[in-house]
Amino acid sequence: MSSSVKEISILEVKKHNTPEDLWMVIHDKVYDLTKFRSEHPGGDDVLDEYAGKEASKAFDDVGHSSDAVEMMAQYCVGELAVADRKAGGSSKKTNAKCTVA
């Protein structure tokens, strides 16, 4: 069965590790936060810190609101490749729609 969600490897995510090209992984979803960076209420520096990286724990530790979680979907560009996922990485909370082809 084909899925409408694109699978992205962690190696691909790592290439997008600058403020001008900023991707990160949160709960097995890949987000392109390049445009959101300057709008993030928590600041651009914290996002820069996780550019190209796995940021699930950092995201959870902040205790982001449900509004923040809802905002995530629009920046989702795909799912982390199954082989690159870690046990416990997924989260119902942030398993929102991510149907970008």
Ligand code: HEM
């Ligand atoms: C798609 C990813 C993200 C979205 C959509 C997002 C969104 C938001 C929003 C809407 C707020 C305002 C407070 C709230 O509604 O909870 C916020 C605050 C904040 N965020 Fe994020 N955020 C994201 C990722 C991250 C990451 C990876 C970090 C890493 C540490 C982070 C750190 C913070 C901090 C420190 C605050 C300020 C909390 C405070 O003032 O009490 N955020 N974020």
